[in-house]
Amino acid sequence: MIAHYGVYLSLKQKCQKVFEGETEEGNKIEVYAQGEDREVIPFVAVVEINPLRPRQPDIKTRENMPRHLFQQMLKLIKQTVKA
Numbered sequence: 001m002i003a004h005y006g007v008y009l010s011l012k013q014k015c016q017k018v019f020e021g022e023t024e025e026g027n028k029i030e031v032y033a034q035g036e037d038r039e040v041i042p043f044v045a046v047v048e049i050n051p052l053r054p055r056q057p058d059i060k061t062r063e064n065m066p067r068h069l070f071q072q073m074l075k076l077i078k079q080t081v082k083a
Contacts, residue, residue, distance in 0.1 A: 003059045011045055011059065019074060021081035026051055029081050031074065041065045046077070 015032035022028055027048050034043040044065045048058040065073075 001059060002056050005055045005057070007059065008047065008057045011047070015043065015045065019077065021078070023048075023081055029077065031077060033070065036070070039067050041067060041070050044070060044073075046073075 011032055015034045016036065017030060018033050018036060019031040020029070027050050030047040030049070032045045032047065033041050035041055041064070043061065043063055045059055045061045047060075050056070050058070
């Protein structure tokens with residue numbers, strides 16, 4: 001979902017950045033989590049920022065993500081993105 005830049009800024013304030021990388025197309029990928037040390041992570045967000053429109057980030061969120069799924073998701077993202 002293309003989000004307003006204010007949503008992205010509030011996400012950066014309330015969550016901890018877990019991963020940052022860049023796709024082959026040059027888009028920036030950031031993964032944020034709130035409470036990543038828990039067995040079920042309350043809030044996870046994956047942000048994709050296109051350098052042609054940096055003020056319109058594409059944000060995908062998930063609530064109550066089990067830790068094992070979060071770790072698998074991170075592993076997949078790390079395999080496809082340049083860190």
